[in-house]
Amino acid sequence: MVLASGMSLLVPGPGAPVTRRTIRLTVNGRAVEREVAVRLSLADFLRQDLGLTGTHVGCEHGVCGACTVLVDGASARSCLLFAAQLDGATVTTIEGLTPPGGLSPLQQAFCATHALQCGFCTPGMIVTATELLRENPAPSSEEIREALSGNLCMCTGYVNIVRAVAQAARATT
DSSP states (O other): OBOTTSOBOOOOOTTOOOOEEEEEEEETTEEEEEEEETTOBHHHIIIIISOOTTSOOSSSSSSSOTTEEEETTEEEETTSSBGGGGTTOEEEOHHHHSOTTSOOHHHHHHHHTTOOSSOSSHHHHHHHHHHHHHHOSSOOHHHHHHHHTTSOOSSSOSHHHHHHHHHHHHHHO
16 A cells, blocks of 8 residues: 555565464453463563553563462463463463452461562462362472572572461461
């Protein structure tokens, strides 16, 4: 197409790449439908489109674990997933793990044992630990360390994080 100014306007024809897509998913128990850029990360979708800023973006390479969420019940790095991939999925963020009346037993244990300092890694740690405790309600310290080994913390040294998960396990069993 040529505009009156003489400039051409590229109009995608058949076989042109798709750049946007409508997705339907459930986020923290709520049905969501949005049109998204096909290359928009799940982390950015959660933070920017839905305002769920508890999911932190650290390394953007899936290494640090700060962006960990649950996708259909399994932990996943939201910085490595495209939102468009999750059409039909169920996503749970740290906000979805926080009860309306206050903190979950795991979150309370993090506070009680001083398992957080700057708090940047805390949402990913809690999401990962939630999955662990669902699958193994009475993990050993070694099992807790193994489960959390993919989540990096630069502040705490992990001792109190392991203590918090163990305390939450005892409180719920």
